[in-house]
Amino acid sequence: MKLAHLPQNALALAAVCLTSLMFGLEISSVPTVLPTLESVLHADFKALQWIMNAYTLACTTVLMATGALADRFGRKRIYVASIVMFAVTSLVCGLAQSAPVLIVSRFLQGMGGGAMLICQVAVLSHQFQQGRERSNAFGAWGIVFGIGLGFGPIIGGMIIAVANWQWVFLIHAPISIVALGLAFGGVQESRDPHAQHLDMPGILTLSLSCFGLVYFITQGSDLGLYSPTALSIVVGTVLSFIAFILVEKRSPRPMFDFSVFRVRSFSGALLGSMGMNFSYWPFMIYLPIYFQGALGYTSVNAGLSLLAYTLPTLVVPPVAERLALRFGARRVIPLGMFTIGMGFMLMKFGAGMEHASWLTMLPGCLLCGTGLGLTNTPVTNTATGSVSSNRAGMASGIDMSARLISLAINIAMMGFILIEGVLSYLTHALPDLAGTSSLRLLAEKIAAGTFAPLTQESAALAAADPHGVLMHAALVHGFGLVMLYGVIGAWTLALLSVVVFGPGARVRRQRTTLDDGVRHPAP
Template sequence: MLGLEITSIPSILPTLEKMLPAEFRQLQWIMNAYTLAMCSCLVAMGALADRFGRKRVFLAGMTVFGIASLICGLASSAPVLIGARFLQGASAAAMLSCQVAVLSHQFRDGPERGVAFGWWGIMFGLGLGFGPIIGGVILALLSWHWVFLIHVVITVVTIFAARMGVVESGDPHVVKIDLAGIITLPIAVFGFVYLITQGHELSLASGTGQQIIAISIASLLLFILIELKIQRPVFDFKAFRIRNFSVAMLGACGMNFSFWPFVIYFPLYLQSVLGYSSVVAGLIVLAYTLPTIVVPPYAERLLQKRGPGFIIPVGLFTIAMGFALLHITISSGHGNWLTLLPGCLIAGVGLGLTNTPVTNTSTGSLPAERAGMASGMEFSARMISLAVNIAVMGFVLLSGVSAELVDSVNVDSLASIATTIAAGNFNAELLGGVKVATAHNAFVNGISWVTLYGTLAPAILGLLARLISQKKPSKQVATS
């Protein structure tokens, strides 16, 4: 369900842009509100799950998620939808951190653990892989509202299943909650992401921009100081002394420097530039995500044989290779479903090689009673990097569009026209005299910049992961 929620929404963004209506930055926030709330709350939810019980927190998160999905489905304006997406993301954080902690507790060692995480990867991949086509089909047969409302039904079924099948677990050593850490991290993350997202309108030299920077930096430094001193932190920096844990965290970030944020912008290119319907665009994005269903069992076998220091960097390098092919195809101006297919499949294989080994390694590197914290740290790394890179990719897209228009558009209107084009809107009345063909070329230039970024980022993080894995033998150290 969480995977479905991530990849089904991009397929309806062009429709939301017209029907709500929503501007480009509102579309960014419809996606980013979910990931931002999730990454802000993951560490806190992992700690709460260790303290109060993972099954209990999971069921509470499921209930709130169902209510938030209902509000999303009934929303009639972009601000209401964005607010409900924040609530969805916060409750999804509870569900995600708890499900991984439960798996880590009930399957602790050996091949059985690999099989369990392999199946978790398959089920998560099913939602991720079929999300685009499911979103497109629901949009074609019903309306965009049902892309959210379907989660209400799934939530009810999942709650009954969880009550019967999940064993309660937690950390018996937790006495009190690290409230200061829970508060300071979300403030820092929100501030940085807000600055990136609003960068074209909010000058960093302005008073407001400087205040946000100061608050974000102060919150981050305070968070680090608190976590280093407190006895039972929600984010234990001592875990980074474990080589394999550090490799896993780099892998968690690397996937979200390219693969997942691109899912938000890819459908805009497919529908607005290439002219595909939402269903066809969903099928193309399905090819991009489908390998995440097939590859996880093989990735777990490679993890058992070669270790995380091998499989995680290989996965990141494979993602980079796929994006390199996408960059060549798109920048050449010959993009269509057939020419895009090789890059999509290779990038998807890379994600499949990285995803479940990252989760298995991060939770397996720390003591079992700290599984909630470990999963919270890992998925915080995922969601923080995803939230930041949704904003960064939007900035890169806008920059690429603006660079193509700079010689043909008045400076005063450049920002507004570039924003309109970046949202996939080629309505001649809104282009300020810019020809539709020129607008198409500008969008292609922007999306080619995005794929170049998606090539370089995972390659660099993959190299760092490989270098760290070669330092010294991995060992489990005592955490706070």
């Protein structure tokens, strides 16, 4: 069947699903090649963190700008431009020959990916507005996104095994060409007639505050937590965030409209967005390190092991949408986050067993993925459905900003906890080396999954621990603390979500639009 004869909405949905596949692959395939990048590009642990965080920070930087630009100049136009940018920057990433160049390239790729992601949600919200049709469209989006996430780890591992790491990025070029054809044929142009300007002060202050916080978490130990430089970063971060709030409060047409938080269904869904990214998503960055470093798996076997963590996101979203329609998102979203927390608890138990393997991790991985599948699409559908369709860009921008800001911060936080956990174990086991720079350097290498000695001091450790038992135990201890952090984050935000959603009747009465202030019944 020719494209011209296909229903326009079907083509639009195909374009959205294909670009969501690329975004999902980019999230889940890159972590499996981080150990390879460490050796090929001579990247240290902090560089590996920044290879991932440059992408998420860039996504956050452009999200609200993209929502405003799409509302003003047209969602189709910005969507097409974002696909082109993602394709070009993916090629640049594939050609990078050093860690700093790859980090910069990943930032540029993140700008394209973030813009592409926000447009996906805006396009779906505009072209699928009826209850059942909208639910099916978001369900299909969630399934394809789950395919990218589910098969990304094994694809990344296979690429390393049969080709080279560059193709993890280069693969997006041919996919983007097909997505562009579908977008031109199916996506309807739409815009917000009330959008008049781009809120640059808000964009800059939010971006600076996010970057400052992540930089302090990742670099604070090197700078000295109480050094003038570190304290200046903290002060600048706080001032930037305060300035952001003041700017948005005083703007006649803010990109981040705080009045939306009066809608309890929106605020409850937003806590779900944050909950996923306090736990599930940032841990995906580090789980391949556990499988390869602690369990000794190859990149392919690590990718296969990760399927248990990601494949449930493929099959659960349609079930989640049906559950949300029947029982309400206010029940399904907290349930999903609670399930993620239970999964982390089981993973912590499995990782701490004497003969840990992918089998001991399997129950926790499956439960985490199931919880993510229960949470992901109901969160997006509820957040964008809480406001009028012509403000979908703004609503999805806040939703995705909450996700990616939480993700960027918690990639840094989990890395910090992992290093400090490894370091505390080594300090207790080797009190003579406590407080030395060589021990911290060794802890960073162990956290990256490398047990090779780095200095004369760590060479002495290698002589005392020829089989790496102590270093292995330090890595497992660090990961145990990271998993505990995942439990606390998921369960805390699940509880807050229950409180904010409140009783169903109150959610329905407080459903409002941001444009006219008129109360409408919930769908």
